[in-house]
Amino acid sequence: MEIPYNHEARPDTGLYNAKVGIWLFLASEVMLFGALFSAYILLRVGADPGTWPHGLLNIPIGTFNTAVLITSSVTVVLGWAALQMGNFAAYRKYQAVTILCALGFLGIKSFEYKDKFGHYEVWLKEPVTVKHGQKEVKTDRLLGHIDYNGTHPYFWKTETLAAKKVESFKFAPDPYHYTMSAKEMAHAKRDSAGIEHAEIEIKSSQVKRLSAFVPAHSTFFAIYFTLTALHGLHVLGGALVIAYIWGPGAKLWKTNPVQYTNRVEISGLFWHFVDLVWIFLFPVIYLL
Amino acid sequence: MGATTHAGHHHEVHSDSHHHELGFWQKYIFSTDHKVIGIQYGVMSLLFMLFGFSLMMLMRWSIAYPDTPLPVLGKALQHVFGPDALPNGAMGPDLYNAFGAMHGTIMVFLAIVPLAFAAFGNYVVPLQIGAPDMAFPRVNMASFQCFFLGGVVMFASFFIPGGAAKSGWTSYSPLATLAERGIMFNGQTFWLIGMVLLITSSLLGAVNFIATIIQLRAPGMTWMRLPFFCWAQFITAFILLLAFPPLEAAGVMQLMDNLFGTSFFLPSGLMMGGTTPVPVSGGGSPLLWQHLFWFLAHPEVYVLILPAMGIISEIISNNTRKPLWGYKSLVYSVFAVGFISFIVWAHHMYLTGMGTKISTFFQTTTMIISIPSVIILTCLFISLWGGSIRFNTQMLFALAFLPMFGIGGLTGLPLGFNFSDLHLHDTYYVIAHFHYVVAPGTIFGLFAGIYHWYPKITGRFMNEFWGKVHFWLSLIFMNAVFQPMFLQGMHGMIRRMYNGGATYAAAANQVGLPPEIIDLNRWVSHGAWFLGLAQIPFIINFFWSIRGGKKVTNDNPWDATTLEWDTPTPPPHGNFDKPVAIYRGPYEYSVPGHATDFTMQSMPDKAAKH
Amino acid sequence: MEKLLGLPVLASEHGAEVDKFIIYVHYLMIVLFVGWGAYFLYAIWRFRSSRNPKASYAGVTSNVSSYLELAVAAVEIVLLVGFAVPLWARVADKFPPEKESQLMRVTGQQFAWGARYPGADGKFGKQDITLVSSANPMGLYQLDDKRKAEDPEGADDINLPANAEIAIPVNKDIIVSITSLDVIHSFKVPAFRLTQDAIPGLRLPIHFKATRTNTYQINCAQLCGVGHSNMKGIIKVVSQAEFDAWLKSKAGSAPVSFE
Ligand code: HEA
Ligand code: HEA
Ligand code: CUA
Ligand SMILES: [Cu+2]
Numbered sequence A: 001m002e003i004p005y006n007h008e009a010r011p012d013t014g015l016y017n018a019k020v021g022i023w024l025f026l027a028s029e030v031m032l033f034g035a036l037f038s039a040y041i042l043l044r045v046g047a048d049p050g051t052w053p054h055g056l057l058n059i060p061i062g063t064f065n066t067a068v069l070i071t072s073s074v075t076v077v078l079g080w081a082a083l084q085m086g087n088f089a090a091y092r093k094y095q096a097v098t099i100l101c102a103l104g105f106l107g108i109k110s111f112e113y114k115d116k117f118g119h120y121e122v123w124l125k126e127p128v129t130v131k132h133g134q135k136e137v138k139t140d141r142l143l144g145h146i147d148y149n150g151t152h153p154y155f156w157k158t159e160t161l162a163a164k165k166v167e168s169f170k171f172a173p174d175p176y177h178y179t180m181s182a183k184e185m186a187h188a189k190r191d192s193a194g195i196e197h198a199e200i201e202i203k204s205s206q207v208k209r210l211s212a213f214v215p216a217h218s219t220f221f222a223i224y225f226t227l228t229a230l231h232g233l234h235v236l237g238g239a240l241v242i243a244y245i246w247g248p249g250a251k252l253w254k255t256n257p258v259q260y261t262n263r264v265e266i267s268g269l270f271w272h273f274v275d276l277v278w279i280f281l282f283p284v285i286y287l288l
Numbered sequence B: 001m002g003a004t005t006h007a008g009h010h011h012e013v014h015s016d017s018h019h020h021e022l023g024f025w026q027k028y029i030f031s032t033d034h035k036v037i038g039i040q041y042g043v044m045s046l047l048f049m050l051f052g053f054s055l056m057m058l059m060r061w062s063i064a065y066p067d068t069p070l071p072v073l074g075k076a077l078q079h080v081f082g083p084d085a086l087p088n089g090a091m092g093p094d095l096y097n098a099f100g101a102m103h104g105t106i107m108v109f110l111a112i113v114p115l116a117f118a119a120f121g122n123y124v125v126p127l128q129i130g131a132p133d134m135a136f137p138r139v140n141m142a143s144f145q146c147f148f149l150g151g152v153v154m155f156a157s158f159f160i161p162g163g164a165a166k167s168g169w170t171s172y173s174p175l176a177t178l179a180e181r182g183i184m185f186n187g188q189t190f191w192l193i194g195m196v197l198l199i200t201s202s203l204l205g206a207v208n209f210i211a212t213i214i215q216l217r218a219p220g221m222t223w224m225r226l227p228f229f230c231w232a233q234f235i236t237a238f239i240l241l242l243a244f245p246p247l248e249a250a251g252v253m254q255l256m257d258n259l260f261g262t263s264f265f266l267p268s269g270l271m272m273g274g275t276t277p278v279p280v281s282g283g284g285s286p287l288l289w290q291h292l293f294w295f296l297a298h299p300e301v302y303v304l305i306l307p308a309m310g311i312i313s314e315i316i317s318n319n320t321r322k323p324l325w326g327y328k329s330l331v332y333s334v335f336a337v338g339f340i341s342f343i344v345w346a347h348h349m350y351l352t353g354m355g356t357k358i359s360t361f362f363q364t365t366t367m368i369i370s371i372p373s374v375i376i377l378t379c380l381f382i383s384l385w386g387g388s389i390r391f392n393t394q395m396l397f398a399l400a401f402l403p404m405f406g407i408g409g410l411t412g413l414p415l416g417f418n419f420s421d422l423h424l425h426d427t428y429y430v431i432a433h434f435h436y437v438v439a440p441g442t443i444f445g446l447f448a449g450i451y452h453w454y455p456k457i458t459g460r461f462m463n464e465f466w467g468k469v470h471f472w473l474s475l476i477f478m479n480a481v482f483q484p485m486f487l488q489g490m491h492g493m494i495r496r497m498y499n500g501g502a503t504y505a506a507a508a509n510q511v512g513l514p515p516e517i518i519d520l521n522r523w524v525s526h527g528a529w530f531l532g533l534a535q536i537p538f539i540i541n542f543f544w545s546i547r548g549g550k551k552v553t554n555d556n557p558w559d560a561t562t563l564e565w566d567t568p569t570p571p572p573h574g575n576f577d578k579p580v581a582i583y584r585g586p587y588e589y590s591v592p593g594h595a596t597d598f599t600m601q602s603m604p605d606k607a608a609k610h
Numbered sequence C: 001m002e003k004l005l006g007l008p009v010l011a012s013e014h015g016a017e018v019d020k021f022i023i024y025v026h027y028l029m030i031v032l033f034v035g036w037g038a039y040f041l042y043a044i045w046r047f048r049s050s051r052n053p054k055a056s057y058a059g060v061t062s063n064v065s066s067y068l069e070l071a072v073a074a075v076e077i078v079l080l081v082g083f084a085v086p087l088w089a090r091v092a093d094k095f096p097p098e099k100e101s102q103l104m105r106v107t108g109q110q111f112a113w114g115a116r117y118p119g120a121d122g123k124f125g126k127q128d129i130t131l132v133s134s135a136n137p138m139g140l141y142q143l144d145d146k147r148k149a150e151d152p153e154g155a156d157d158i159n160l161p162a163n164a165e166i167a168i169p170v171n172k173d174i175i176v177s178i179t180s181l182d183v184i185h186s187f188k189v190p191a192f193r194l195t196q197d198a199i200p201g202l203r204l205p206i207h208f209k210a211t212r213t214n215t216y217q218i219n220c221a222q223l224c225g226v227g228h229s230n231m232k233g234i235i236k237v238v239s240q241a242e243f244d245a246w247l248k249s250k251a252g253s254a255p256v257s258f259e
Helices: A017-046 A059-084 A088-117 A158-163 A182-191 A219-246 A248-255 A257-287 B007-020 B024-029 B034-064 B073-081 B093-129 B137-159 B187-215 B228-260 B286-320 B327-343 B356-384 B393-410 B412-416 B418-424 B428-458 B464-490 B515-534 B536-548 B605-609 C013-046 C064-092 C152-156 C240-250
Strands: A120-132 A135-147 A168-173 A200-203 A207-212 C102-109 C112-117 C158-160 C166-169 C173-180 C185-189 C194-198 C204-209 C214-220 C233-238
Touching: A017 A219, A017 A257, A017 B187, A017 B228, A017 B286, A059 A088, A059 A257, A088 A219, A088 A257, A120 A168, A120 A200, A158 A207, A219 A248, A219 A257, A219 B228, A248 A257, B034 B093, B034 B137, B034 B428, B034 B515, B073 B137, B093 B137, B093 B187, B093 B228, B093 B286, B093 B428, B137 B187, B187 B228, B228 B286, B228 B327, B286 B327, B286 B356, B286 B393, B286 B428, B327 B356, B356 B393, B356 B412, B356 B418, B356 C013, B356 C064, B393 B412, B393 B428, B393 B464, B393 C013, B412 B418, B412 B428, B412 C013, B418 C013, B418 C064, B418 C194, B428 B464, B428 B536, B464 B515, B464 B536, B515 B536, C013 C064, C013 C204, C064 C204, C102 C166, C102 C185, C102 C194, C158 C240, C166 C240, C173 C185, C173 C194, C194 C204, C233 C240
Parallel strands: C102 C173, C166 C233
Antiparallel strands: A120 A135, A120 A207, A135 A168, A168 A200, C102 C112, C112 C158, C173 C204, C185 C194, C185 C214, C214 C233
């Protein structure tokens, strides 16, 4: 039994089944990410002053990753176009680039994640004096890195201190804090560029709260990790499908080139959507 | 031609289908045939419905006789859920809450949606539009497998430490996150994982239905010749497609809250037991969950009703032997319902401190959406006029649907105005309202559908006598159960109390619930138990008729007009044993000058005349 | 009609309007139900196959129905514009002046209600989320040795421990701001035709005027855990004089850690 309009378009709708399917699926995806974005807006608008972190994400890397994804978007189109011309070899090359870009993107993202997991904020019971840029400030909230006898631990939280029986630890404070305005923060970063800022000693008894930049740190990182991870999963999924069609699935090209080209087109549409999400995600989360 | 038997065809079909005979697993377990998948959905959802109902029958004992040991079952349940869940055999509040949350979840997501949408939709829609199968048979199978897994996860959650989710089917945060916080993979986590699976299943299904209806309509099956049932399923699919993802997002966020200690839905400064701070960052918003949840859950309620409306429309037209009155306005009305259902959700949140502007908006939309429902019902009522009504079992259920849904719908109005909701919110009035729409409403519609299409699916009729017994008993006891709840609700008796309001009994010099209102609980509970007994004739009839029922002698036993009756009985893999073409609208009954009082969509004009 | 619908004892000013409104809506519902119900029964009797063997292809040709539908819509609009919206605006927005009203704060927690009254000065002490701790769940300045001085108004506040009986004066505007320490509860007093969810992190004000002295029950209407069905509070409506005396008797009660 043969399902009609599997490969050829239905005259009155002008579409073949899978094309209708993918558009519908993408519509639901829009609702999925739409919900997460509106959650982001609601949380940000509702946040108490001084509690919404900003300027903690690595914009250069983010920008580079954006470029990587856009490139892949282009090569997907080129690959599909080549295939329609019947030029299988060219398609193979272009799509190979797409897959490499996808892997590159994921690699860079995981590096970004790792960097966050070892970066800390500590809330102190009594304020201490540190340098923010040029000037000295008294503050009870520090960003920075933990240096626990030579190691830079990941994922520590308040409970860890007790669990590990840590009396005290060294802490290399960053010369800024997100309670500053974006402008001040930029200045502080610039003024202290290159300067080795002194580590300070922090007693566990002094710590009110300690958290790495993990989802539990704040609703900002919660939504950041949720959105980017969900997007990352889409990238991974898309890459796997494209890679399958590119590699083992390529047999179909010999037997049924039309259907094969359709598959490439469908996976391409999905890929464009995944890029589009990132195009929204990057400015909203990194820049705003 | 519809009247001629396909006995002959049968053999052909079998012989030519021999060379692609499938093995048992291929045919019944991992089938990609929409009809088999429909049956899989049907049987599993019916079992879940029975299960969900059984939970409630147990809960009704606790409501009627708080803290008294469950007769017979008390001890047995202790062995399953542990002694402290049922102190000396009586249902404790924790178990009650778990059962309550799961009753709601199971009835909505594992019983009604899969039965009304997935089961009937899968079996009937491709047949009615003249398609050989769904557009994506393998996706269809995947959809059922996700549903199956989701069901397994939900069911398993009863037997894990801490028991099943116990924060209501609405799973409001912070409760959903803070209850059982000690256990990482607690009932709520299972619930969320289960939901993600069920949502995925629905999304796959929805994509498939829409694509099928758009792409696979047989030649001549124009949009305005679609049977109304297909329209209902089409809109339902869109609602699922667009309303479910936000809940999936919310589910993911609540999972993060439960597993990774985030605070999406947890505000700052939470205190457990009045003195222990909750160790989270805070800064989240409990209302965010409610908005995301109701953004799904209101459209969801129309997912529960539209397929049922589709079913009864088919049956009413068939058994009045005349066209549906106002087919066009019916179609436009479901469209309207579909759209508007996305902008009324906050009428579930009137009392979360809503200002006048927002509440005015949502009251208005809520009133607007009631209009298309009024139109739909009116059309169906008027369709009766001038008919020649056959009172077979499915018609009885279909007719009863109208006033029952009417009651449920009408009582939605005082809830829809927030000024009256001020008093009625979270009372049994709400419970009564929506049970009238989903139980004697939707469930009756589904029963009607089962009696109607059973002969096509099995080749045998269900027993009429026992069918009618099933109908009358169900009708009586449904009303015995839900009518008194309106009274209790008006008196301000609130929901989700394991002791049925004993706490709030009026005392000397203290205003409270009058005793007679609390005593109604006993009456209602007995109603529910008898309603349970009333299902026995159905269950026996259902299984017995598969082998023992009267054989159909004709592929079109109800003298119907739609395409599914123009297939061999039961339809083979691929459905139609001849090319299909459509010549007319779906409800050409009693056409003046035609030979029979029904003219099938597939019948050319010439043939129809004589 | 109240009896027929089973509306309970009424003891608040706006409650009277709520009841009236509920009754109007039910008139509409009953008219529709009886009207259509009668038609329905007649139709299925009149057009049973034994009595009417040949169905009519055309069916009803007049368009009375559309007028019916329009009528329903019209009535709904009247109810909405004429009643629901303005009445809701009154309860939700138009608050009485604070000076003439009795202020109080009610806090839900698993599984009890607690209340705070401002002292003679009619002002509440300051609170700050950052002071919240096991010793000071509400983050009261009064309970924080360092900040206490900054908060003279709080000194005379009256804090009733959870579960204590609450009293309010009769025939006086009451402004209650409602919140919760842990999960969502809902402050519901059926006799006052009043419901307001108690949501942690939000302080939601409501106002009403009790019209009958008696003892009423505070229901917790929102599922809040294992104790939900037992989370009952007692609220007494008493004469102004009795109220003042009662409040005096509670005065000086140290700000209890849980509220
Ligand atoms: C199938 C399910 C279904 C349907 C169709 C509806 C339909 C409607 N519902 Fe209902 N509703 C639920 C399921 C449903 N609801 C559920 C499950 C809840 C509770 C969730 C929870 O809190 O757990 C709920 C709760 C609920 C609330 C929240 C109450 C509260 O929590 O305080 C509100 C408030 O506006 C509401 C309103 C409405 C309205 C205005 C309609 C309208 O669409 C109704 C329109 C229909 C009509 C107006 C009838 C027209 C009939 C005639 C004109 C003829 C009648 C006469 C005869 C038949 C003889 N519903
Ligand atoms: C579609 C949804 C649906 C359906 C059909 C039902 C059906 C029923 N519900 Fe439902 N109920 C809910 C959804 C539903 N419920 C929800 C969402 C809640 C709120 C939960 C919460 O508070 O969070 C609720 C809460 C709720 C309460 C309030 C509990 C409380 O607040 O403390 C009560 C109380 O009586 C109740 C009773 C019933 C009864 C007696 C039925 C009966 O009508 C059931 C009738 C069932 C049948 C007649 C089916 C019989 C079985 C078969 C025919 C299968 C046969 C099997 C084979 C052939 C294999 N329900
Ligand atoms: Cu508190 Cu229910
Ligand atoms: Cu709703």
